[in-house]
Amino acid sequence: MLIADQLCCGRHGKAVLSGVSLQLNPGEVLGVLGANGAGKSTLLATLAGELPPLAGTLTLNGAPLAIQSAHQQARCRAVLPQTPSLAFELGVRAVAATGAYPFPELSPPDLDALLERTLSLADAAAFxxxxxxxxxxxxxxxxxxxRVLTQALAQRASGEYRALLLDEPTASLDPRHQLLLLQTVAQLAREQQLAVLVILHDVNLAAWWCDRLLLLADGAVAALGTPQAVLTPGHLRAVYQINATVTPHPHAPERQLVCFG
Incomplete structure (x- = not known):
């Protein structure tokens, strides 16, 4: 399991977030919300092992993340950055297949079946x-x-911990594909016991699809808990500096609908 305790995150030696304690539980989707510059991407990059913590502890499966090789980490967690780039003229299938690089033991038939599944789940099979x-x-x-689904769902020992870290995965998607992506993430979290952390800007998407929410503001955790506990007018005002009304969702009263302004 990926566990942070009193984590201090930053870039170039300058702290952006401090006192962050959380754990990514199998079978759960944790949504991260906050205003621009709140440190969401810095937190994800630290949890992914791409940035060293400035203080606190960060462990993966009981061992410090810092002492684990990139290959060890890649077999346990998959990362979708905010702006993925590709400098080579590769085909779509080849790009998706890069997610299987940490798993050389996959046979060609197994890899083909896995790619067929993940490209279909991402609604990318048509191209x-x-x-x-x-x-x-x-x-x-x-x-x-x-690609990250290929990495997260590659064959491994039964019960092995797997984490999926997604940085604003819905940002460039139309509404249908935003819903499809988050529905797929939530379903795989349940069925495959994936531990998911997803950074979102749409508060209502987070309220609908996430099991827990982490709100960031002023360089610290403003709230952490269920959507019902976290999405309050007071918390939202502290995070976004704007008034918010929170009401039961008209199609699912157990969920919340947030209106700003």
Whole structure:
């Protein structure tokens, strides 16, 4: 399990967040919300091992993350960055297949079956014969989603911990594909016991699809808990500096609907 205790995160030696304590539980989707510059991407990059913590402890499966090799980490967690880039003229299927690099033991038939599944889950199967660079931004994002799903769902020992870290995965997607992506993430979290952390800007998408929410503001955790406990007018005002009304969702009263202004 990925566990942070009193984590201090920053870039170039300058702290952005401090006192962050959380754990990514199997079978759960944790949504991260906050205003621009709140430190959401810095937190994800630290949890992914891409940035060293400035203080606190960060462990993966009981061992300090810092002493684990990139290969060890890649077999346990998959990361979708905010702006994935690709400098090579690769086909869509080849890009999705890079998610299997940490698993050389996969046989060609198993890899083919896995790619067929993940490209379908990402709704990217229709353009598998095209070059990645010819796709629109939203289509490229769907291919990158297929890549991290390939990494997260690659064959491994039963019960092995797997984490999926997604940085604004819905940003370039149309509403249908935003819902499809988050529905897929939530379903896989339940069925495959994935531990998911997803950074979102849409508060209502987070309220609908996430099991727990982490609100960041003023360089610290403003709230952490269920959507019902976290999405209050007071918390939202502290995070976004704007008034918010929170009401039961008209289609699901157990969920919340947030209106700003």
């Amino acid at each position: 598998t014969t095209r070059r990645y660079t010819t796709l629109s931004g939203g289509e490229q994002q769907r291919v990158q989603f297929a």
